[in-house]
Amino acid sequence: MGQKRQNQIIIFLFLVLIFGMALASIFAPKKEFSDRENRSLAQMPQLSLEAYFSGEFAKDYESYITDQFVGRDRWIGLKTGAERAMLKQESNDIYFAADGYLIEKHTGSFTEKRAEDNISYLAGFMKEMKARYGEGRATAMIVPNAVEILKDKLPPFASPYDQSVYLKKIEEALPEGTWFDSAAVLREHTDEEIYYRTDHHWKTLAAYYVYAAWAKEKGFEPPSLSDYEVQTVTEEFQGTIEAKVGGDVGFDSIGIFKPKKEFPYLVEYNRNEMKTDIYEWSALETKDKYALFFGGNHPIVEGTVKNGSGRRLLVIKDSYANSFLPFAFRDFSQVDFVDLRYFNESLREYREGRDYTDILFLYNASGFAEDPNVAKLKN
Amino acid sequence: MVFSSLLFMFRFLPVVLVLYFAAPRKVRNLILFVFSLFFYAWGEPRYVFLMLFSITMDYTMGRLISKFKEQGKLKKAKFALAFSVTVNLGILAFFKYADFIIGSINGGLGVSLPMPGVPLPIGISFFTFQTMSYTVDVYRGATKVQRNWINYGTYVSMFPQLIAGPIVQYKTIAEQMMQKNRESVDDFAYGVQRFMAGVGKKVLLANNIGVLCDTVMAMPMENVPVATAWLGAAAYTFQIYFDFSGYSDMAIGLGKMFGFHFLENFEHPYVAKSITEFWRRWHISLSSWFREYVYIPLGGNRRGMAKQVRNIFVVWMLTGIWHGASWNYVLWGLYYGCFLILEKFVIGKWVKKLPGIFQNLYTLLIVVFGWVIFKCEDLTLCGSYLKAMFGGYGAGMFNTETIYLLYNYAVLLVILVLGCTTLPKRWGERLLTCFREGGAVQMVLRCTFCAGIFVISVAYLVDATYNPFLYFRF
Numbered sequence: 001m002g003q004k005r006q007n008q009i010i011i012f013l014f015l016v017l018i019f020g021m022a023l024a025s026i027f028a029p030k031k032e033f034s035d036r037e038n039r040s041l042a043q044m045p046q047l048s049l050e051a052y053f054s055g056e057f058a059k060d061y062e063s064y065i066t067d068q069f070v071g072r073d074r075w076i077g078l079k080t081g082a083e084r085a086m087l088k089q090e091s092n093d094i095y096f097a098a099d100g101y102l103i104e105k106h107t108g109s110f111t112e113k114r115a116e117d118n119i120s121y122l123a124g125f126m127k128e129m130k131a132r133y134g135e136g137r138a139t140a141m142i143v144p145n146a147v148e149i150l151k152d153k154l155p156p157f158a159s160p161y162d163q164s165v166y167l168k169k170i171e172e173a174l175p176e177g178t179w180f181d182s183a184a185v186l187r188e189h190t191d192e193e194i195y196y197r198t199d200h201h202w203k204t205l206a207a208y209y210v211y212a213a214w215a216k217e218k219g220f221e222p223p224s225l226s227d228y229e230v231q232t233v234t235e236e237f238q239g240t241i242e243a244k245v246g247g248d249v250g251f252d253s254i255g256i257f258k259p260k261k262e263f264p265y266l267v268e269y270n271r272n273e274m275k276t277d278i279y280e281w282s283a284l285e286t287k288d289k290y291a292l293f294f295g296g297n298h299p300i301v302e303g304t305v306k307n308g309s310g311r312r313l314l315v316i317k318d319s320y321a322n323s324f325l326p327f328a329f330r331d332f333s334q335v336d337f338v339d340l341r342y343f344n345e346s347l348r349e350y351r352e353g354r355d356y357t358d359i360l361f362l363y364n365a366s367g368f369a370e371d372p373n374v375a376k377l378k379n
Numbered sequence: 380m381v382f383s384s385l386l387f388m389f390r391f392l393p394v395v396l397v398l399y400f401a402a403p404r405k406v407r408n409l410i411l412f413v414f415s416l417f418f419y420a421w422g423e424p425r426y427v428f429l430m431l432f433s434i435t436m437d438y439t440m441g442r443l444i445s446k447f448k449e450q451g452k453l454k455k456a457k458f459a460l461a462f463s464v465t466v467n468l469g470i471l472a473f474f475k476y477a478d479f480i481i482g483s484i485n486g487g488l489g490v491s492l493p494m495p496g497v498p499l500p501i502g503i504s505f506f507t508f509q510t511m512s513y514t515v516d517v518y519r520g521a522t523k524v525q526r527n528w529i530n531y532g533t534y535v536s537m538f539p540q541l542i543a544g545p546i547v548q549y550k551t552i553a554e555q556m557m558q559k560n561r562e563s564v565d566d567f568a569y570g571v572q573r574f575m576a577g578v579g580k581k582v583l584l585a586n587n588i589g590v591l592c593d594t595v596m597a598m599p600m601e602n603v604p605v606a607t608a609w610l611g612a613a614a615y616t617f618q619i620y621f622d623f624s625g626y627s628d629m630a631i632g633l634g635k636m637f638g639f640h641f642l643e644n645f646e647h648p649y650v651a652k653s654i655t656e657f658w659r660r661w662h663i664s665l666s667s668w669f670r671e672y673v674y675i676p677l678g679g680n681r682r683g684m685a686k687q688v689r690n691i692f693v694v695w696m697l698t699g700i701w702h703g704a705s706w707n708y709v710l711w712g713l714y715y716g717c718f719l720i721l722e723k724f725v726i727g728k729w730v731k732k733l734p735g736i737f738q739n740l741y742t743l744l745i746v747v748f749g750w751v752i753f754k755c756e757d758l759t760l761c762g763s764y765l766k767a768m769f770g771g772y773g774a775g776m777f778n779t780e781t782i783y784l785l786y787n788y789a790v791l792l793v794i795l796v797l798g799c800t801t802l803p804k805r806w807g808e809r810l811l812t813c814f815r816e817g818g819a820v821q822m823v824l825r826c827t828f829c830a831g832i833f834v835i836s837v838a839y840l841v842d843a844t845y846n847p848f849l850y851f852r853f
Contacts, residue, residue: 002817003565003816003817004564004565004817005817006568006817006818006821006822006825007564007565007567007568007569008564008568009822009826010568010571010572010822010825010826010829011564011567011568011571013826013829013830014571014575014829015396017830017833018388018389018392018393019393021388021389021837022389022390022393025389052424053424053425055422055423055424058421058422059422061386062384062385062386065385065386065389065390066385066840066841066843069385069841072841075837075838075841075842076838076841076842078834078835078838079835079838079839079841079842082835082838082839086790086791087786087787087789087790088787088788089783089786089787090787092842108597155783156782156783157779157780157782157783157786158783159778159779159780159783
């Protein structure tokens with residue numbers, strides 16, 4: 001074989017690679033939605049003169065190629081493999097932590113202006129709620145993320161943003177008696193399974209501990225673990241963090257706490273759909289298994305429980321609350337919750353239209369710092 | 380459009396290659412021209428018209444200059460040249476420097492003239508310098524006039540070197556432009572390997588160390604310990620070299636595929652033993668341009684020391700501001716001007732007497748500080764960064780984060796250090812010579828090299844959270 005033949009083979013290889021991938025990418029079936037990443041994928045954009053000259057088309061077309069690239073999930077896994085081979089302890093802002101935990105770093109979430117603004121929105125809201133519902137009846141609970149509570153599992157010398165600084169700031173901005181320190185509760189249980197390994201949520205056990213402590217503070221008899229039958233409903237859960245790194249990652253299990261003595265209840269979704277079960281079992285067949293709790297996020301969910309309690313609770317919440325709220329069905333006869341990301345009515349009108357006795361604001365820390373919808377508290 | 384993107388590798392390049400090589404030789408330049416315009420227009424189509432105007436103007440002036448010279452009308456030829464240079468510099472001044480100039484006047488005199496706010500056309504510094512080199516060379520008789528508008532347009536707009544250089548002077552490729560059978564299998568194969576090397580440098584090395592640089596730059600400087608500040612500065616030093624020389628590799632490789640031979644733009648600049656040597660190895664096409672079209676016409680070193688010092692300062696101020704319309708670039712240029720003059724007249728002979736490794740360290744130290752000035756467009760940030768590097772904030776020598784960053788990037792840093800030297804090239808060549816020239820083992824090695832870089836780079840591009848284009852200010 002001569003030099004010429006060698007060069008021909010190199011050229012051939014190159015052409016096979018670029019044409020092969022180009023054709024595979026063009027002809028592979030297009031996906032609307034990525035289950036893994038839990039988001040809609042970019043589609044072929046419409047070409048128009050206007051879109052072309054504004055540069056919109058170029059931008060959309062590039063997202064389309066990237067999103068629809070053939071074997072996308074495997075490529076991402078390969079990249080993570082390369083990062084780990086280089087002994088990197090993180091990839092895409094995610095730590096490869098001990099015991100198979102993937103822990104989000106949340107770089108930058110807490111130092112943006114929005115993080116500060118949201119504190120003042122919340123402080124204003126809690127002041128109003130304390131005046132309206134009385135001492136001890138309005139609570140704000142911002143749950144720290146795994147990166148704060150599971151510090152011991154982080155790679156050696158990792159020093160992510162200290163969320164307790166941010167939580168302290170919130171606590172100081174809030175009116176006396178409205179802050180609930182969920183971090184202190186969780187820190188008692190760091191050797192237990194309180195966060196998912198592959199998902200950004202807390203596990204049901206963590207929600208239970210925090211609920212028990214909060215219920216005690218609200219004057220209820222705190223539930224004990226023996227009041228529940230803990231069932232593992234799946235052991236094949238891979239959550240949102242797994243989707244960001246791909247590759248060889250383990251599985252999580254999801255547990256639910258079934259009360260041994262359960263009161264009958266009805267749950268109404270978005271004022272039009274009644275259900276008699278807070279669990280959406282079909283979610284276990286999908287990638288987004290955390291949607292088992294109430295079928296994911298909705299603008300409004302209204303739960304009515306026949307437990308004879310005189311306390312009625314309104315919760316303003318993000319998805320961390322979904323596994324927390326089932327516990328409230330024991331102590332409150334009304335458990336309503338709105339998700340500001342989807343709720344576009346006047347919160348005041350909604351609230352005043354129904355006679356609540358208690359208000360709870362429940363978010364996870366990074367979600368709270370980043371959410372542009374916290375401003376809707378003023379509505 | 381940038382080379383290191385899925386769009387370029389899996390849409391643009393395959394289409395260009397098919398049409399170019401399927402077309403009869405007569406129209407190949409036209410195909411290259413049309414696709415280069417499309418390449419340039421991607422994302423920001425309006426400035427294509429600016430480039431077409433510039434092409435047409437310089438094409439016309441080139442022909443006029445040559446005609447006047449043939450007729451012996453040197454004055455008219457000179458006038459046509461002056462017109463071309465004025466218009467080119469005018470375009471550059473308006474589209475690149477208007478905001479900077481007016482902003483500086485406003486700041487200096489305390490007035491508030493309205494800012495034009497023109498968005499910067501990408502690659503404008505590269506293509507205006509190319510077109511100017513053409514009309515000047517036609518006037519000087521250093522190259523023949525190009526009578527075909529399409530060929531001339533192809534030269535100016537040619538996508539491999541359009542947006543990030545190298546600055547290809549017309550005379551370098553004048554002959555190849557007209558040559559009918561310029562492409563060859565050997566050149567194409569070399570181009571493939573060179574392009575892949577460039578992709579790897581950009582996507583795998585520069586982008587990854589860029590993350591470290593940005594991590595450090597994002598920290599509040601008062602809390603940054605000395606070692607972290609140095610780590611960040613080193614990271615940028617690596618990033619800009621592997622990014623820029625990676626682009627040049629890709630450009631040279633792509634040029635070869637189409638049968639064009641661009642000159643080398645980087646020759647392992649970080650092994651230089653003096654600043655003078657560094658600038659003979661860094662962005663060679665830019666320094667040659669300034670030498671040829673500014674320094675020497677100003678008299679170079681032939682008119683006494685005072686004039687030479689002046690000429691060096693003029694060239695380096697221009698070099699600085701060529702990199703971006705901002706004071707830090709001016710400062711960066713003058714900084715190098717000072718060191719070059721110092722080396723020439725004062726410390727040069729002492730430096731030469733140092734042991735080799737100290738010559739390297741001396742050079743690198745100046746280069747690293749230079750990159751800090753270059754990186755920080757905000758001069759206050761530049762000041763605080765330098766302060767952090769000297770421990771001026773009392774944030775200590777290092778902290779846990781320094782250790783974390785160091786061991787996370789240790790493998791990459793070792794690769795980068797080696798990559799700056801001539802070792803990988805020498806090892807590669809030695810490895811290849813172990814086997815028969817043109818033999819199967821050699822082929823397998825070369826193919827593995829290309830395919831390996833290709834596959835890992837694609838993985839990084841598919842999950843592209845960080846793929847910056849550093850030259851949008853040039």
